[in-house]
Amino acid sequence: MFNDLLPVVQMVNAYLSDYILVFLLIGVGLFYSIRTRFVQIRCFGDGMRKVFGNFSFNGKAKEGQMSSFQALATAIAAQVGTGNIVGACGAILTGGPGAIFWMWVIAFFGMATIYAEAVLAQVTRIKKADGSVHGGPVYYIHEAFPGALGRVLAVFFAIAITLALGFMGCMVQSNSIGETSSMAFGVPAWIIGVIVAAIAGFVFLGGVKRIAAITEKLVPLMALLYITGCLLVLVMNYDHILDTFGMIFYYAFNPEALLGGSWGAALKTAISQGAKRGLFSNEAGMGSTPHAHALANVKHPHEQGITAMVGVFVDTFIVLTLTALVVISTLYTDGGILASGTAEGVSKTNMAQLAFASVFGNGIASVFIAVSLLFFAFSTILSWNLFAKINVTYLFGARAAKVFSFVAIIFVFLGSCLSNDLVWELADMFNNLMVIPNALALFALSSLVLKHLDD
Template identity: 40%
Template structure:
């Protein structure tokens, strides 16, 4: 039976993470980039000013709300908590080990277009969100699939079915990719670095996760807005030290990235065409695994923001992908490639790096520079990254559970989620992680269908925002697809202005 399940999962995984799905993902990113007139470039200064720049000068961005919504900064931190995880360390290392340095270029490319995929998801999330009986915003792919795609002629049933499927896949993925695999990674790394028994670390994590998750989104957001900036800044400082110490190798590192992307072999060798294909596939796959653009996951927390302008939250989506992949993943890659773990001529791992394995390349790079404390640093980094990922994914699962079974089911879900943390610390069945990875990828298909069908709505909303906020035209704002919420948000927006 286990063999049958493994074979079926491998087949499905090959479809949802194979070339057809990755091509669809890339196509949606390119389409949304063109339809918004390359918003991520043409309005680069604007979205930077109103995201990272606004943190230091706009009280509306960071101010804690009295209602059940969260601030824009908290929504970003909670989304980054789920995306900035082991994929930024172990995932990048795996992409380089299998696809060679050239995988990094394709990771950049999918992130560039993924910015606008994530932007589109967030715009649609705000446009189609609703409030539940507690006054909390509820939004996500399931809502714009049901109320957006489902509103098209002859598509009501399709919209309802795809929304339910997305929610089911999200719920199942939250227990695996968003919980057990992260916990298993944490306890394993802590044991390797500090020799603390896995069950002891598991119990500590059980308490730490329960204390936050059972408190709901407001508590999750209040914790992630403190953890995420700290852990990202400390991690980036560590990588920058190593890169600066190996500054002389940087020209050769970039040369190996571009040569590997277009001309040379993959790390495993082989003909030129196969090498490029492997670099592309690993770069695309690990890039998406890292920033989750196209999966429809982070939109569930972005939709809980106190923002009124859909495009404003869309810009946070652009910054999320930029920070996750263009910044964090790039510095991880440069650290590995400049440390001597990879032969820049052949793109293959050195014998010393082979001995520690692809999943430990960052530990190897840090240990080469800082000694044993370097390995401890990476173990702690993975602990914080994975812990924050668990917190972020608990909200995704809660949102899916609420959509499928109602608001009363959320408390039960959170209790089960916390219990599974303890189970994840002692489980070692790789099949459970592989199945979860498949469900994670299966979220992507219905979400991308929704974004494709509703792409004209995103284009119209973007044009509306640009006309009003950038060109100064006096036109009616486009804030929601529901008349009652549109009227409420208009009044609130006029008060803020």
């Protein structure tokens, strides 16, 4: 059954990512860039000052809410995951180095998109009698389309995100942890799965406060560790850095020179890989991170909007770009094993390790990638579980949240032990489907976003 279903899901994903996803993501981002007079440029400095000017490992927020930085850390925890390592490598392997350029394009316009998402999440959130705050796309979808249409789109979104992030997405993340940790440390994947599931369960059941307290400490530390490792490789390989940037720009518009085939087909592959993996990485336009930004305790929605932009910048223009530079400079430049095209035995799951191994050796590279993926993937599991739980509560009520958490723990364990291409494809498919109702609501509510921007 799985073998029969896989090609069907792959066909749906190809259509979504090659056509609908590219136009929607770039369309929404371009639309908001123009309508906001390029808020991602004008207010970028304000966003950086707001994030790093009041940096703290112990943010304080009201009960049921988060500080602005905690909300950003939770959003970045969701954004910086396997997509920054495995996803970036997959995009390069399939679409060539030029796919990174299209990831940058998606991210640049995505910064305007995520500004709108965060503002709308703040404006439309609701406060319950117990003081808890609930917000996210389902609430601004209702605002955009009152009545039956809004209800249908909101339910569709809630189901898609629960399946994509709460179940299959967490399996994808825990599978990366299990595989890399098993290879690096020689520990059976099922033991890794038990440990990860137990720790995740402890955090899941602790609610918003526990997730916020962990992500605000974990995210800066994991980013610093990974960035330091990448910079060391680039310093050791400095003579290939200019060539690396040249390849990214050249193959963005001439991908057939590396991928083969016609120019049009190769360009479509490069762009679609950039769009698909760009979405999976920074999540701008997908509708996931607004759940975190809705919980931020800020004076004005605009404050969280400019904070949210920093998350996309950190994810794509820093973390993902460093991965790309390391991989391309070591594997695709002169002397690299992929300099003349695809090499046997190279896959998206081992590309980063091969790149780091070319400088540090197999042992250190294996451990470094395993530890990096452990931090990245585990933090993503925590955030994605929170986002899915908010939607489960919307669909079935507060009592269903704990049941969902227990089921999610089982999926985390199973994911660490099982590797299945169908799970990856299904996660991609529901990620893609989430974009549609979210993007429609973003188009419909542009005047509301602009009102708060003008304020």
